[in-house]
Amino acid sequence: DQDDDESGDQHAIVDNWSNDVETDLNPIEELILIMNLLKKCRTIATIVKKSSVIAAFVRKEQLLLKTKKMIRIDCKTRWNSTFLLIEATIECKQVLMKLFSEKRSFNLRSEQVNRLITVELNNDEWDFLSSLRFVLNPFYHATKLMSGKNYPSIGL
Numbered sequence: 001d002q003d004d005d006e007s008g009d010q011h012a013i014v015d016n017w018s019n020d021v022e023t024d025l026n027p028i029e030e031l032i033l034i035m036n037l038l039k040k041c042r043t044i045a046t047i048v049k050k051s052s053v054i055a056a057f058v059r060k061e062q063l064l065l066k067t068k069k070m071i072r073i074d075c076k077t078r079w080n081s082t083f084l085l086i087e088a089t090i091e092c093k094q095v096l097m098k099l100f101s102e103k104r105s106f107n108l109r110s111e112q113v114n115r116l117i118t119v120e121l122n123n124d125e126w127d128f129l130s131s132l133r134f135v136l137n138p139f140y141h142a143t144k145l146m147s148g149k150n151y152p153s154i155g156l
Contacts, residue, residue, distance in 0.1 A: 037128060038082065040119045041089050044096065045073045047115060053106050054099065061095040080143055083136045086129055093126065 048058050048071050058071070069088040074081040089096070103116045121129070 033128065034132065037121075037125055037132075038085075040121060040125070041085055041129070042073060043115070043119045044089065045071045045085060047112070047119070049073065051108070051112060053108060054112075057099060057106065058092070058095055061098060062092065065094055067091050067095065079136070080140055083133070083140045086133050086136065090126075090129055090133060096121070 048055055062068075062070075069084075069091045071088045071092055072081075072085065074085040076082070100116060100120045103113050108116075
């Protein structure tokens with residue numbers, strides 16, 4: 001009997017979750033980071049929509065790079081639209097990087113240039129945006145599957 005107990009201990013599962021996962025992160029700081037990042041993405045979408053010069057530049061660059069996703073303003077209460085905003089922003093990264101680097105060469109008012117400066121994403125923000133997309137992607141696809149557009153959802 002004692003041998004059985006000892007051999008059972010050898011095969012016991014050791015949970016090292018707290019060693020493998022950073023548990024000392026402040027969730028409030030992370031939420032603030034996410035909110036600020038989404039605010040930047042929404043502002044970028046608004047700038048692209050409202051400025052004909054920037055919209056034309058983005059469309060031209062998208063044609064050259066063969067990117068199809070348009071950066072559209074999301075609906076804050078529909079997180080799937082926020083996922084699509086994140087996905088389009090990431091897909092248009094090259095276009096946006098070029099826009100940010102050439103912002104002074106356009107015929108923009110100084111306040112438009114300053115607004116572009118405030119929403120310019122740094123490398124950490126691009127990485128964090130990719131992480132958000134990775135986390136939200138399965139939920140987006142699960143929601144699309146469950147939406148009932150491809151099959152009847154009314155009870156039989």
